[in-house]
Amino acid sequence: MSFFSVKGLSKHFGGLVANNSIDLDVEKGEIRGVIGPNGAGKTTFFNVVSGFYTPTSGTVEFKGKVISGLHSSKIAKLGAVRTFQRAALFPEFTVLENVIIARHLNADTSLLNAIFRHNTKAEAGNLARSKEIIEFLGLKDEQDNLALNLSHGHQRVLGVAMALATEPELLMLDEPVAGMNSSEKAVMVGLIKKIRDTWGITVLLVEHDMKTVMSLCDKITVLDFGEKLAEGLPEEIINNDKVIEAYLGADDIVA
Ligand SMILES: Nc1ncnc2c1ncn2[C@@H]1O[C@H](COP(=O)(O)OP(=O)(O)OP(=O)(O)O)[C@@H](O)[C@H]1O
Ligand SMILES: [Mg+2]
Structure with a gap:
Protein backbone atom coordinates (compact mmCIF):
# COMPACT_ATOMS: atom_id res chain seq x y z
CA MET A 1 0.00 0.00 0.00
CA SER A 2 1.34 3.39 -0.99
CA PHE A 3 1.48 6.34 1.37
CA PHE A 4 -0.47 8.39 -1.18
CA SER A 5 -2.39 6.64 -3.92
CA GLU A 30 9.53 10.76 -1.60
CA ILE A 31 9.80 14.08 -3.45
CA ARG A 32 7.57 13.69 -6.52
CA GLY A 33 7.44 16.23 -9.33
CA VAL A 34 4.36 16.80 -11.48
CA ILE A 35 5.16 18.62 -14.71
CA GLY A 36 3.45 19.38 -18.00
CA PRO A 37 2.46 22.20 -20.34
CA ASN A 38 0.21 25.12 -19.34
CA GLY A 39 -3.34 23.88 -18.99
CA PHE A 45 -5.05 17.73 -9.85
CA PHE A 46 -3.84 19.48 -6.68
CA ASN A 47 -7.27 21.02 -6.14
CA VAL A 48 -8.95 17.63 -6.37
CA VAL A 49 -6.52 15.65 -4.21
CA SER A 50 -6.50 18.37 -1.52
CA GLY A 51 -10.30 18.55 -1.42
CA PHE A 52 -10.85 21.98 -2.99
CA TYR A 53 -12.73 20.29 -5.86
CA THR A 54 -14.65 17.05 -5.74
CA PRO A 55 -13.50 14.48 -8.30
CA THR A 56 -15.82 13.55 -11.15
CA SER A 57 -14.63 9.97 -10.64
CA GLY A 58 -11.74 8.06 -9.09
CA THR A 59 -10.32 7.79 -5.60
CA VAL A 60 -7.52 9.28 -3.52
CA GLU A 61 -6.08 7.34 -0.58
CA PHE A 62 -3.77 8.81 2.02
CA LYS A 63 -2.19 6.58 4.69
CA GLY A 64 -4.63 3.84 3.71
CA LYS A 65 -7.74 5.98 4.11
CA VAL A 66 -9.96 7.21 1.27
CA ILE A 67 -9.84 11.02 1.35
CA SER A 68 -11.48 11.86 -1.98
CA GLY A 69 -14.73 13.69 -1.42
CA LEU A 70 -13.70 14.96 2.02
CA HIS A 71 -13.59 18.71 2.66
CA SER A 72 -10.18 20.36 2.26
CA SER A 73 -10.04 21.23 5.97
CA LYS A 74 -10.59 17.57 6.89
CA ILE A 75 -7.88 16.45 4.45
CA ALA A 76 -5.52 19.05 5.92
CA LYS A 77 -6.26 17.77 9.42
CA LEU A 78 -5.39 14.26 8.25
CA GLY A 79 -2.00 15.65 7.18
CA ALA A 80 -2.18 16.39 3.45
CA VAL A 81 -1.69 20.12 2.94
CA ARG A 82 -1.16 22.29 -0.14
CA THR A 83 0.25 25.71 -0.90
CA PHE A 84 -1.12 27.92 -3.64
CA GLN A 85 0.36 29.00 -6.98
CA ARG A 86 0.02 32.55 -5.61
CA ALA A 87 0.89 33.10 -1.97
CA ALA A 88 -2.13 33.31 0.35
CA LEU A 89 -0.85 35.45 3.20
CA PHE A 90 -2.34 37.90 5.66
CA PRO A 91 -0.41 40.95 4.40
CA GLU A 92 -1.07 43.24 7.38
CA PHE A 93 0.17 40.69 9.92
CA THR A 94 3.75 39.89 10.84
CA VAL A 95 5.55 36.74 9.73
CA LEU A 96 5.17 35.22 13.20
CA GLU A 97 1.46 36.13 13.35
CA ASN A 98 0.87 34.57 9.92
CA VAL A 99 2.41 31.29 11.07
CA ILE A 100 0.48 31.32 14.35
CA ILE A 101 -2.81 32.00 12.49
CA ALA A 102 -2.08 29.17 10.03
CA ARG A 103 -1.47 26.86 12.99
CA HIS A 104 -4.83 27.75 14.50
CA LEU A 105 -6.75 27.40 11.27
CA ASN A 106 -5.95 23.72 11.30
CA ALA A 107 -5.99 23.06 15.01
CA ASP A 108 -8.70 22.79 17.62
CA THR A 109 -7.15 25.46 19.81
CA SER A 110 -8.81 28.86 19.86
CA LEU A 111 -7.54 31.56 17.52
CA LEU A 112 -8.97 34.10 19.96
CA ASN A 113 -6.50 32.93 22.58
CA ALA A 114 -3.69 33.78 20.19
CA ILE A 115 -5.17 37.13 19.15
CA PHE A 116 -5.77 38.26 22.72
CA ARG A 117 -2.47 36.71 23.80
CA HIS A 118 -4.06 34.55 26.46
CA ASN A 119 -1.07 32.85 27.90
CA THR A 120 -2.35 29.30 28.06
CA LYS A 121 -0.07 26.28 27.91
CA ALA A 122 -1.35 25.42 24.43
CA GLU A 123 -0.65 28.96 23.28
CA ALA A 124 2.90 28.85 24.59
CA GLY A 125 3.39 25.60 22.67
CA ASN A 126 2.00 27.14 19.49
CA LEU A 127 4.27 30.13 19.81
CA ALA A 128 7.37 28.00 20.38
CA ARG A 129 6.60 25.72 17.43
CA SER A 130 5.82 28.69 15.15
CA LYS A 131 9.18 30.22 16.01
CA GLU A 132 10.90 26.89 15.41
CA ILE A 133 9.37 26.62 11.92
CA ILE A 134 10.33 30.21 11.09
CA GLU A 135 13.91 29.60 12.18
CA PHE A 136 14.07 26.27 10.31
CA LEU A 137 13.10 28.09 7.11
CA GLY A 138 15.60 30.92 7.61
CA LEU A 139 12.99 33.63 8.27
CA LYS A 140 14.06 34.51 11.82
CA ASP A 141 15.29 37.97 10.85
CA GLU A 142 11.89 38.68 9.25
CA GLN A 143 9.82 37.35 12.15
CA ASP A 144 8.43 40.73 13.25
CA ASN A 145 8.08 42.26 9.78
CA LEU A 146 4.71 42.57 8.06
CA ALA A 147 4.14 39.97 5.34
CA LEU A 148 3.45 42.71 2.78
CA ASN A 149 6.97 44.09 3.27
CA LEU A 150 8.75 40.80 2.49
CA SER A 151 10.51 40.14 -0.81
CA HIS A 152 8.68 37.83 -3.22
CA GLY A 153 11.07 35.00 -2.31
CA HIS A 154 10.45 35.42 1.40
CA GLN A 155 6.68 35.64 0.86
CA ARG A 156 6.79 32.25 -0.86
CA VAL A 157 8.89 30.82 1.99
CA LEU A 158 6.28 32.20 4.40
CA GLY A 159 3.63 30.34 2.39
CA VAL A 160 5.59 27.13 3.02
CA ALA A 161 5.97 28.04 6.71
CA MET A 162 2.19 28.44 6.97
CA ALA A 163 1.66 25.03 5.39
CA LEU A 164 4.24 23.47 7.74
CA ALA A 165 2.49 25.14 10.68
CA THR A 166 -0.34 22.66 10.19
CA GLU A 167 2.14 19.77 10.76
CA PRO A 168 1.60 18.00 7.41
CA GLU A 169 2.90 14.57 6.46
CA LEU A 170 2.30 15.29 2.77
CA LEU A 171 3.16 18.76 1.53
CA MET A 172 1.86 19.77 -1.90
CA LEU A 173 3.63 22.75 -3.42
CA ASP A 174 2.19 24.49 -6.49
CA GLU A 175 5.04 26.18 -8.42
CA PRO A 176 7.15 27.01 -5.35
CA VAL A 177 9.85 28.87 -7.33
CA ALA A 178 7.59 30.72 -9.81
CA GLY A 179 8.69 34.33 -10.27
CA MET A 180 11.87 33.88 -8.22
CA ASN A 181 15.38 34.95 -9.16
CA SER A 182 18.09 32.30 -9.24
CA SER A 183 19.34 32.86 -5.69
CA GLU A 184 15.79 32.73 -4.31
CA LYS A 185 15.25 29.50 -6.26
CA ALA A 186 18.39 27.97 -4.77
CA VAL A 187 17.19 28.85 -1.26
CA MET A 188 13.76 27.28 -1.88
CA VAL A 189 15.32 24.11 -3.34
CA GLY A 190 17.53 23.80 -0.25
CA LEU A 191 14.54 24.30 2.05
CA ILE A 192 12.38 21.68 0.32
CA LYS A 193 15.24 19.17 0.60
CA LYS A 194 15.69 20.06 4.26
CA ILE A 195 11.95 19.64 4.95
CA ARG A 196 12.07 16.11 3.57
CA ASP A 197 15.48 15.12 4.92
CA THR A 198 15.06 16.52 8.44
CA TRP A 199 11.34 16.16 9.08
CA GLY A 200 10.64 13.21 6.76
CA ILE A 201 7.76 15.05 5.08
CA THR A 202 6.64 13.65 1.71
CA VAL A 203 6.54 16.31 -1.01
CA LEU A 204 4.40 16.54 -4.14
CA LEU A 205 5.52 19.41 -6.29
CA VAL A 206 4.09 21.06 -9.41
CA GLU A 207 6.76 23.09 -11.15
CA HIS A 208 7.69 24.42 -14.60
CA ASP A 209 11.27 25.21 -13.69
CA MET A 210 13.11 22.11 -14.91
CA LYS A 211 16.35 22.86 -13.07
CA THR A 212 14.41 22.86 -9.81
CA VAL A 213 12.50 19.71 -10.75
CA MET A 214 15.64 17.85 -11.80
CA SER A 215 17.59 18.75 -8.68
CA LEU A 216 14.79 17.94 -6.23
CA CYS A 217 12.62 15.10 -7.45
CA ASP A 218 13.11 11.39 -6.86
CA LYS A 219 10.51 10.68 -9.54
CA ILE A 220 8.54 12.76 -12.04
CA THR A 221 5.00 12.37 -13.37
CA VAL A 222 4.19 14.18 -16.63
CA LEU A 223 0.66 15.36 -17.41
CA ASP A 224 -0.51 16.40 -20.87
CA PHE A 225 -4.10 17.27 -21.81
CA GLY A 226 -5.23 16.04 -18.39
CA GLU A 227 -3.69 12.59 -18.80
CA LYS A 228 -0.57 10.95 -17.47
CA LEU A 229 1.88 10.96 -20.36
CA ALA A 230 4.92 9.49 -18.61
CA GLU A 231 6.41 8.69 -15.22
CA GLY A 232 9.91 7.79 -14.14
CA LEU A 233 13.28 8.86 -12.79
CA PRO A 234 14.37 12.40 -13.72
CA GLU A 235 16.94 11.14 -16.25
CA GLU A 236 14.33 8.87 -17.84
CA ILE A 237 11.88 11.74 -18.17
CA ILE A 238 14.25 14.23 -19.80
CA ASN A 239 15.19 11.57 -22.35
CA ASN A 240 11.61 10.43 -23.04
CA ASP A 241 10.66 11.26 -26.65
CA LYS A 242 6.96 11.76 -25.88
CA VAL A 243 7.80 14.18 -23.05
CA ILE A 244 10.28 16.11 -25.20
CA GLU A 245 7.68 16.45 -27.93
CA ALA A 246 4.81 17.47 -25.64
CA TYR A 247 6.68 19.66 -23.19
CA LEU A 248 10.43 19.87 -22.93
CA GLY A 249 10.88 20.97 -26.53
CA ALA A 250 8.26 23.69 -26.10
CA ASP A 251 9.01 27.37 -25.56
CA ASP A 252 6.76 27.78 -22.53
CA ILE A 253 9.19 26.36 -19.99
CA VAL A 254 10.18 29.00 -17.49
CA ALA A 255 13.93 28.62 -17.15
N1 LIG B 1 -12.53 26.09 -12.02
C1 LIG B 1 -12.44 25.80 -13.34
N2 LIG B 1 -13.50 25.89 -14.15
C2 LIG B 1 -13.40 25.60 -15.46
N3 LIG B 1 -12.26 25.20 -16.06
C3 LIG B 1 -11.15 25.09 -15.29
C4 LIG B 1 -11.17 25.39 -13.89
N4 LIG B 1 -9.93 25.19 -13.38
C5 LIG B 1 -9.17 24.79 -14.43
N5 LIG B 1 -9.90 24.74 -15.56
C6 LIG B 1 -9.43 24.31 -16.88
O1 LIG B 1 -8.81 23.04 -16.72
C7 LIG B 1 -7.66 22.94 -17.55
C8 LIG B 1 -6.44 22.61 -16.70
O2 LIG B 1 -6.11 23.78 -15.94
P1 LIG B 1 -5.02 23.78 -14.77
O3 LIG B 1 -5.08 25.11 -14.11
O4 LIG B 1 -5.24 22.59 -13.92
O5 LIG B 1 -3.67 23.61 -15.58
P2 LIG B 1 -2.14 23.69 -15.10
O6 LIG B 1 -1.49 22.46 -15.60
O7 LIG B 1 -2.07 23.97 -13.65
O8 LIG B 1 -1.61 24.94 -15.93
P3 LIG B 1 -0.46 26.02 -15.55
O9 LIG B 1 0.84 25.36 -15.84
O10 LIG B 1 -0.73 27.13 -16.53
O11 LIG B 1 -0.63 26.44 -14.13
C9 LIG B 1 -7.55 24.25 -18.31
O12 LIG B 1 -8.15 24.09 -19.57
C10 LIG B 1 -8.32 25.21 -17.44
O13 LIG B 1 -8.86 26.28 -18.20
MG1 LIG C 1 -1.28 25.54 -12.51
Missing part, protein backbone atom coordinates in the same frame (compact mmCIF):
# COMPACT_ATOMS: atom_id res chain seq x y z
CA VAL A 6 -4.53 8.11 -6.68
CA LYS A 7 -6.61 5.78 -8.83
CA GLY A 8 -8.48 6.68 -12.01
CA LEU A 9 -8.90 10.30 -10.99
CA SER A 10 -10.97 12.45 -13.36
CA LYS A 11 -12.22 16.00 -13.11
CA HIS A 12 -14.56 17.48 -15.70
CA PHE A 13 -15.65 21.11 -15.92
CA GLY A 14 -18.76 20.81 -18.05
CA GLY A 15 -17.46 19.34 -21.28
CA LEU A 16 -13.82 20.11 -20.47
CA VAL A 17 -11.80 17.14 -19.20
CA ALA A 18 -9.14 18.73 -16.97
CA ASN A 19 -7.98 15.43 -15.41
CA ASN A 20 -8.59 12.13 -17.17
CA SER A 21 -8.21 8.87 -15.25
CA ILE A 22 -4.92 9.69 -13.54
CA ASP A 23 -3.14 7.00 -11.49
CA LEU A 24 -0.31 8.07 -9.21
CA ASP A 25 1.42 6.43 -6.24
CA VAL A 26 3.83 8.24 -3.95
CA GLU A 27 5.94 6.55 -1.26
CA LYS A 28 6.53 8.04 2.17
CA GLY A 29 9.52 10.38 2.17
CA ALA A 40 -2.26 20.23 -18.61
CA GLY A 41 -4.31 19.91 -15.43
CA LYS A 42 -1.63 20.12 -12.73
CA THR A 43 -3.34 22.68 -10.51
CA THR A 44 -6.69 20.97 -11.01
Whole structure:
Protein backbone atom coordinates (compact mmCIF):
# COMPACT_ATOMS: atom_id res chain seq x y z
CA MET A 1 0.00 0.00 0.00
CA SER A 2 1.34 3.39 -0.99
CA PHE A 3 1.48 6.34 1.37
CA PHE A 4 -0.47 8.39 -1.18
CA SER A 5 -2.39 6.64 -3.92
CA VAL A 6 -4.53 8.11 -6.68
CA LYS A 7 -6.61 5.78 -8.83
CA GLY A 8 -8.48 6.68 -12.01
CA LEU A 9 -8.90 10.30 -10.99
CA SER A 10 -10.97 12.45 -13.36
CA LYS A 11 -12.22 16.00 -13.11
CA HIS A 12 -14.56 17.48 -15.70
CA PHE A 13 -15.65 21.11 -15.92
CA GLY A 14 -18.76 20.81 -18.05
CA GLY A 15 -17.46 19.34 -21.28
CA LEU A 16 -13.82 20.11 -20.47
CA VAL A 17 -11.80 17.14 -19.20
CA ALA A 18 -9.14 18.73 -16.97
CA ASN A 19 -7.98 15.43 -15.41
CA ASN A 20 -8.59 12.13 -17.17
CA SER A 21 -8.21 8.87 -15.25
CA ILE A 22 -4.92 9.69 -13.54
CA ASP A 23 -3.14 7.00 -11.49
CA LEU A 24 -0.31 8.07 -9.21
CA ASP A 25 1.42 6.43 -6.24
CA VAL A 26 3.83 8.24 -3.95
CA GLU A 27 5.94 6.55 -1.26
CA LYS A 28 6.53 8.04 2.17
CA GLY A 29 9.52 10.38 2.17
CA GLU A 30 9.53 10.76 -1.60
CA ILE A 31 9.80 14.08 -3.45
CA ARG A 32 7.57 13.69 -6.52
CA GLY A 33 7.44 16.23 -9.33
CA VAL A 34 4.36 16.80 -11.48
CA ILE A 35 5.16 18.62 -14.71
CA GLY A 36 3.45 19.38 -18.00
CA PRO A 37 2.46 22.20 -20.34
CA ASN A 38 0.21 25.12 -19.34
CA GLY A 39 -3.34 23.88 -18.99
CA ALA A 40 -2.26 20.23 -18.61
CA GLY A 41 -4.31 19.91 -15.43
CA LYS A 42 -1.63 20.12 -12.73
CA THR A 43 -3.34 22.68 -10.51
CA THR A 44 -6.69 20.97 -11.01
CA PHE A 45 -5.05 17.73 -9.85
CA PHE A 46 -3.84 19.48 -6.68
CA ASN A 47 -7.27 21.02 -6.14
CA VAL A 48 -8.95 17.63 -6.37
CA VAL A 49 -6.52 15.65 -4.21
CA SER A 50 -6.50 18.37 -1.52
CA GLY A 51 -10.30 18.55 -1.42
CA PHE A 52 -10.85 21.98 -2.99
CA TYR A 53 -12.73 20.29 -5.86
CA THR A 54 -14.65 17.05 -5.74
CA PRO A 55 -13.50 14.48 -8.30
CA THR A 56 -15.82 13.55 -11.15
CA SER A 57 -14.63 9.97 -10.64
CA GLY A 58 -11.74 8.06 -9.09
CA THR A 59 -10.32 7.79 -5.60
CA VAL A 60 -7.52 9.28 -3.52
CA GLU A 61 -6.08 7.34 -0.58
CA PHE A 62 -3.77 8.81 2.02
CA LYS A 63 -2.19 6.58 4.69
CA GLY A 64 -4.63 3.84 3.71
CA LYS A 65 -7.74 5.98 4.11
CA VAL A 66 -9.96 7.21 1.27
CA ILE A 67 -9.84 11.02 1.35
CA SER A 68 -11.48 11.86 -1.98
CA GLY A 69 -14.73 13.69 -1.42
CA LEU A 70 -13.70 14.96 2.02
CA HIS A 71 -13.59 18.71 2.66
CA SER A 72 -10.18 20.36 2.26
CA SER A 73 -10.04 21.23 5.97
CA LYS A 74 -10.59 17.57 6.89
CA ILE A 75 -7.88 16.45 4.45
CA ALA A 76 -5.52 19.05 5.92
CA LYS A 77 -6.26 17.77 9.42
CA LEU A 78 -5.39 14.26 8.25
CA GLY A 79 -2.00 15.65 7.18
CA ALA A 80 -2.18 16.39 3.45
CA VAL A 81 -1.69 20.12 2.94
CA ARG A 82 -1.16 22.29 -0.14
CA THR A 83 0.25 25.71 -0.90
CA PHE A 84 -1.12 27.92 -3.64
CA GLN A 85 0.36 29.00 -6.98
CA ARG A 86 0.02 32.55 -5.61
CA ALA A 87 0.89 33.10 -1.97
CA ALA A 88 -2.13 33.31 0.35
CA LEU A 89 -0.85 35.45 3.20
CA PHE A 90 -2.34 37.90 5.66
CA PRO A 91 -0.41 40.95 4.40
CA GLU A 92 -1.07 43.24 7.38
CA PHE A 93 0.17 40.69 9.92
CA THR A 94 3.75 39.89 10.84
CA VAL A 95 5.55 36.74 9.73
CA LEU A 96 5.17 35.22 13.20
CA GLU A 97 1.46 36.13 13.35
CA ASN A 98 0.87 34.57 9.92
CA VAL A 99 2.41 31.29 11.07
CA ILE A 100 0.48 31.32 14.35
CA ILE A 101 -2.81 32.00 12.49
CA ALA A 102 -2.08 29.17 10.03
CA ARG A 103 -1.47 26.86 12.99
CA HIS A 104 -4.83 27.75 14.50
CA LEU A 105 -6.75 27.40 11.27
CA ASN A 106 -5.95 23.72 11.30
CA ALA A 107 -5.99 23.06 15.01
CA ASP A 108 -8.70 22.79 17.62
CA THR A 109 -7.15 25.46 19.81
CA SER A 110 -8.81 28.86 19.86
CA LEU A 111 -7.54 31.56 17.52
CA LEU A 112 -8.97 34.10 19.96
CA ASN A 113 -6.50 32.93 22.58
CA ALA A 114 -3.69 33.78 20.19
CA ILE A 115 -5.17 37.13 19.15
CA PHE A 116 -5.77 38.26 22.72
CA ARG A 117 -2.47 36.71 23.80
CA HIS A 118 -4.06 34.55 26.46
CA ASN A 119 -1.07 32.85 27.90
CA THR A 120 -2.35 29.30 28.06
CA LYS A 121 -0.07 26.28 27.91
CA ALA A 122 -1.35 25.42 24.43
CA GLU A 123 -0.65 28.96 23.28
CA ALA A 124 2.90 28.85 24.59
CA GLY A 125 3.39 25.60 22.67
CA ASN A 126 2.00 27.14 19.49
CA LEU A 127 4.27 30.13 19.81
CA ALA A 128 7.37 28.00 20.38
CA ARG A 129 6.60 25.72 17.43
CA SER A 130 5.82 28.69 15.15
CA LYS A 131 9.18 30.22 16.01
CA GLU A 132 10.90 26.89 15.41
CA ILE A 133 9.37 26.62 11.92
CA ILE A 134 10.33 30.21 11.09
CA GLU A 135 13.91 29.60 12.18
CA PHE A 136 14.07 26.27 10.31
CA LEU A 137 13.10 28.09 7.11
CA GLY A 138 15.60 30.92 7.61
CA LEU A 139 12.99 33.63 8.27
CA LYS A 140 14.06 34.51 11.82
CA ASP A 141 15.29 37.97 10.85
CA GLU A 142 11.89 38.68 9.25
CA GLN A 143 9.82 37.35 12.15
CA ASP A 144 8.43 40.73 13.25
CA ASN A 145 8.08 42.26 9.78
CA LEU A 146 4.71 42.57 8.06
CA ALA A 147 4.14 39.97 5.34
CA LEU A 148 3.45 42.71 2.78
CA ASN A 149 6.97 44.09 3.27
CA LEU A 150 8.75 40.80 2.49
CA SER A 151 10.51 40.14 -0.81
CA HIS A 152 8.68 37.83 -3.22
CA GLY A 153 11.07 35.00 -2.31
CA HIS A 154 10.45 35.42 1.40
CA GLN A 155 6.68 35.64 0.86
CA ARG A 156 6.79 32.25 -0.86
CA VAL A 157 8.89 30.82 1.99
CA LEU A 158 6.28 32.20 4.40
CA GLY A 159 3.63 30.34 2.39
CA VAL A 160 5.59 27.13 3.02
CA ALA A 161 5.97 28.04 6.71
CA MET A 162 2.19 28.44 6.97
CA ALA A 163 1.66 25.03 5.39
CA LEU A 164 4.24 23.47 7.74
CA ALA A 165 2.49 25.14 10.68
CA THR A 166 -0.34 22.66 10.19
CA GLU A 167 2.14 19.77 10.76
CA PRO A 168 1.60 18.00 7.41
CA GLU A 169 2.90 14.57 6.46
CA LEU A 170 2.30 15.29 2.77
CA LEU A 171 3.16 18.76 1.53
CA MET A 172 1.86 19.77 -1.90
CA LEU A 173 3.63 22.75 -3.42
CA ASP A 174 2.19 24.49 -6.49
CA GLU A 175 5.04 26.18 -8.42
CA PRO A 176 7.15 27.01 -5.35
CA VAL A 177 9.85 28.87 -7.33
CA ALA A 178 7.59 30.72 -9.81
CA GLY A 179 8.69 34.33 -10.27
CA MET A 180 11.87 33.88 -8.22
CA ASN A 181 15.38 34.95 -9.16
CA SER A 182 18.09 32.30 -9.24
CA SER A 183 19.34 32.86 -5.69
CA GLU A 184 15.79 32.73 -4.31
CA LYS A 185 15.25 29.50 -6.26
CA ALA A 186 18.39 27.97 -4.77
CA VAL A 187 17.19 28.85 -1.26
CA MET A 188 13.76 27.28 -1.88
CA VAL A 189 15.32 24.11 -3.34
CA GLY A 190 17.53 23.80 -0.25
CA LEU A 191 14.54 24.30 2.05
CA ILE A 192 12.38 21.68 0.32
CA LYS A 193 15.24 19.17 0.60
CA LYS A 194 15.69 20.06 4.26
CA ILE A 195 11.95 19.64 4.95
CA ARG A 196 12.07 16.11 3.57
CA ASP A 197 15.48 15.12 4.92
CA THR A 198 15.06 16.52 8.44
CA TRP A 199 11.34 16.16 9.08
CA GLY A 200 10.64 13.21 6.76
CA ILE A 201 7.76 15.05 5.08
CA THR A 202 6.64 13.65 1.71
CA VAL A 203 6.54 16.31 -1.01
CA LEU A 204 4.40 16.54 -4.14
CA LEU A 205 5.52 19.41 -6.29
CA VAL A 206 4.09 21.06 -9.41
CA GLU A 207 6.76 23.09 -11.15
CA HIS A 208 7.69 24.42 -14.60
CA ASP A 209 11.27 25.21 -13.69
CA MET A 210 13.11 22.11 -14.91
CA LYS A 211 16.35 22.86 -13.07
CA THR A 212 14.41 22.86 -9.81
CA VAL A 213 12.50 19.71 -10.75
CA MET A 214 15.64 17.85 -11.80
CA SER A 215 17.59 18.75 -8.68
CA LEU A 216 14.79 17.94 -6.23
CA CYS A 217 12.62 15.10 -7.45
CA ASP A 218 13.11 11.39 -6.86
CA LYS A 219 10.51 10.68 -9.54
CA ILE A 220 8.54 12.76 -12.04
CA THR A 221 5.00 12.37 -13.37
CA VAL A 222 4.19 14.18 -16.63
CA LEU A 223 0.66 15.36 -17.41
CA ASP A 224 -0.51 16.40 -20.87
CA PHE A 225 -4.10 17.27 -21.81
CA GLY A 226 -5.23 16.04 -18.39
CA GLU A 227 -3.69 12.59 -18.80
CA LYS A 228 -0.57 10.95 -17.47
CA LEU A 229 1.88 10.96 -20.36
CA ALA A 230 4.92 9.49 -18.61
CA GLU A 231 6.41 8.69 -15.22
CA GLY A 232 9.91 7.79 -14.14
CA LEU A 233 13.28 8.86 -12.79
CA PRO A 234 14.37 12.40 -13.72
CA GLU A 235 16.94 11.14 -16.25
CA GLU A 236 14.33 8.87 -17.84
CA ILE A 237 11.88 11.74 -18.17
CA ILE A 238 14.25 14.23 -19.80
CA ASN A 239 15.19 11.57 -22.35
CA ASN A 240 11.61 10.43 -23.04
CA ASP A 241 10.66 11.26 -26.65
CA LYS A 242 6.96 11.76 -25.88
CA VAL A 243 7.80 14.18 -23.05
CA ILE A 244 10.28 16.11 -25.20
CA GLU A 245 7.68 16.45 -27.93
CA ALA A 246 4.81 17.47 -25.64
CA TYR A 247 6.68 19.66 -23.19
CA LEU A 248 10.43 19.87 -22.93
CA GLY A 249 10.88 20.97 -26.53
CA ALA A 250 8.26 23.69 -26.10
CA ASP A 251 9.01 27.37 -25.56
CA ASP A 252 6.76 27.78 -22.53
CA ILE A 253 9.19 26.36 -19.99
CA VAL A 254 10.18 29.00 -17.49
CA ALA A 255 13.93 28.62 -17.15
N1 LIG B 1 -12.53 26.09 -12.02
C1 LIG B 1 -12.44 25.80 -13.34
N2 LIG B 1 -13.50 25.89 -14.15
C2 LIG B 1 -13.40 25.60 -15.46
N3 LIG B 1 -12.26 25.20 -16.06
C3 LIG B 1 -11.15 25.09 -15.29
C4 LIG B 1 -11.17 25.39 -13.89
N4 LIG B 1 -9.93 25.19 -13.38
C5 LIG B 1 -9.17 24.79 -14.43
N5 LIG B 1 -9.90 24.74 -15.56
C6 LIG B 1 -9.43 24.31 -16.88
O1 LIG B 1 -8.81 23.04 -16.72
C7 LIG B 1 -7.66 22.94 -17.55
C8 LIG B 1 -6.44 22.61 -16.70
O2 LIG B 1 -6.11 23.78 -15.94
P1 LIG B 1 -5.02 23.78 -14.77
O3 LIG B 1 -5.08 25.11 -14.11
O4 LIG B 1 -5.24 22.59 -13.92
O5 LIG B 1 -3.67 23.61 -15.58
P2 LIG B 1 -2.14 23.69 -15.10
O6 LIG B 1 -1.49 22.46 -15.60
O7 LIG B 1 -2.07 23.97 -13.65
O8 LIG B 1 -1.61 24.94 -15.93
P3 LIG B 1 -0.46 26.02 -15.55
O9 LIG B 1 0.84 25.36 -15.84
O10 LIG B 1 -0.73 27.13 -16.53
O11 LIG B 1 -0.63 26.44 -14.13
C9 LIG B 1 -7.55 24.25 -18.31
O12 LIG B 1 -8.15 24.09 -19.57
C10 LIG B 1 -8.32 25.21 -17.44
O13 LIG B 1 -8.86 26.28 -18.20
MG1 LIG C 1 -1.28 25.54 -12.51
